[in-house]
Amino acid sequence: MNIIQLxxxxxxxxxxxxSVLKDAVRINVWLVLKRTDVYIIDTGFxxxxxxxxxxxxxxxxxxxxxxxxxxxxxxxxxxxxxHMFDIPAYAHPLEIKQIENAMAPYPTSEDKMSGMFKExxxxxxxxxxxxxxxxxxxSPGHTIFYHMEEQVLMVGDxxxxxxxxxxxxxxxxxxxxTESIDSGAILDEIKPNLISSSHxxxxxxxxxxxxxxxxxxxxx
Numbered sequence: 001m002n003i004i005q006l007x008x009x010x011x012x013x014x015x016x017x018x019s020v021l022k023d024a025v026r027i028n029v030w031l032v033l034k035r036t037d038v039y040i041i042d043t044g045f046x047x048x049x050x051x052x053x054x055x056x057x058x059x060x061x062x063x064x065x066x067x068x069x070x071x072x073x074x075x076x077x078x079x080x081x082x083h084m085f086d087i088p089a090y091a092h093p094l095e096i097k098q099i100e101n102a103m104a105p106y107p108t109s110e111d112k113m114s115g116m117f118k119e120x121x122x123x124x125x126x127x128x129x130x131x132x133x134x135x136x137x138x139s140p141g142h143t144i145f146y147h148m149e150e151q152v153l154m155v156g157d158x159x160x161x162x163x164x165x166x167x168x169x170x171x172x173x174x175x176x177x178t179e180s181i182d183s184g185a186i187l188d189e190i191k192p193n194l195i196s197s198s199h200x201x202x203x204x205x206x207x208x209x210x211x212x213x214x215x216x217x218x219x220x
Contacts, residue, residue, distance in 0.1 A: 001051045004202070007150035009033040009129065012196055013055065015048055025170070025199045027073055030154050031056060032128055032147065037063040039128040041145055041154055042198065043077030052077070053084065064128070065089040066120065068156025068198065069139040070099040070106050070113075071173060078116055090120040092134060092141030105173050133190070137180025138169045144186075151193035153205075158184055159213070161200035166213045170199070181217050184210055 002014040015027045029052070030041040038060045043049065056062055062085040067075050070091060082089045091099070096117045098106050107113040120143065125132045131146045138157045145154045158180065160167045166184070174180055187195070187210045195203045203209070 001048075003055065006030075006194060006196060006202065007147065007152050009150060010147060010152050010154075010196075011055070011059070012202070013052060015044055025160075028196065028198050028200075030145075030196070031059060032130065032145075033059060034063070034127070034129045036060040037128075039063055039130075040065045040081060042067055042074045042156065043081055045073060046076045046080055049077040049080045049084075053081070056081075056085075062087050064124065066125070066128070066132075066143075066145065067091045067095070067117075068144065068154070069142045070095040071139065071157070072105055072107050072111070074156070074198065075099070075113065076107060076111060079112060082116060089117050090124055091117040092143050093119050094136075094141030095139060095143075096141075098140065133186055135180070135183035135186060137176045137178070137183050138174045142180075142183070146190055146192060153187070153190060153192035153195050155187075155195055155197050157198050159195070159197050159200075161195060161197040161203045163201040163203060166195075166203070166209050167200070168213070168217060177217075181214055184213065 004012045006012050011031045013029050017026050027044045029044050032039040064087050078089045102109045133144050135142050135158045157169045192205050
């Protein structure tokens with residue numbers, strides 16, 4: 001696991017491709033500090049939590065869990081962390097509905113995720129010093145998180161990224177790619193300094209990134 005401090009208050013934890021369950025892609029999760037409180041954004045797989053716990057506790061007191069969406073590679077560690085730290089887990093209501101339905105790529109009934117989540121609200125997100133924006137397409141209630149003061153945008157699976165360009169989310173797990181690409185237009189409204197995705201490199205924002213992605217997608 002690699003640890004990168006993205007800004008004064010935000011840490012990213014990278015689990016390289018193949019490091020857990022032979023997953024084919026890198027998985028990134030984030031910790032956001034608000035004074036001594038720690039807010040966790042996504043957890044990855046359950047097997048990642050042992051490494052993650054020691055860094056969470058070193059930073060401060062765990063306060064809450066937020067998820068960008070409910071796919072397995074983003075939330076299977078929620079059960080362990082929520083119970084270990086006795087903290088609530090929050091998701092968009094459309095994602096909670098999908099999690100309760102327990103059909104892939106969401107956790108199955110064997111993963112025992114039913115009843116784990118409360119509805120994410122603006123007030124709760126604001127307590128963490130963040131803003132949230134709903135960006136459907138990859139999933140119905142996909143949500144991204146922005147730290148306005150430090151200008152870091154955590155985009156989940158809205159995009160995959162290299163250190164130079166935006167790419168679409170993984171096709172296999174994106175039921176409405178057109179909607180997802182359209183949702184990405186919010187990037188040019190927010191205009192962050194740094195873009196951090198769940199599967200890829202961190203990327204400095206410029207005004208050509210989204211227009212290039214949208215152009216090539218629509219030209220296909």
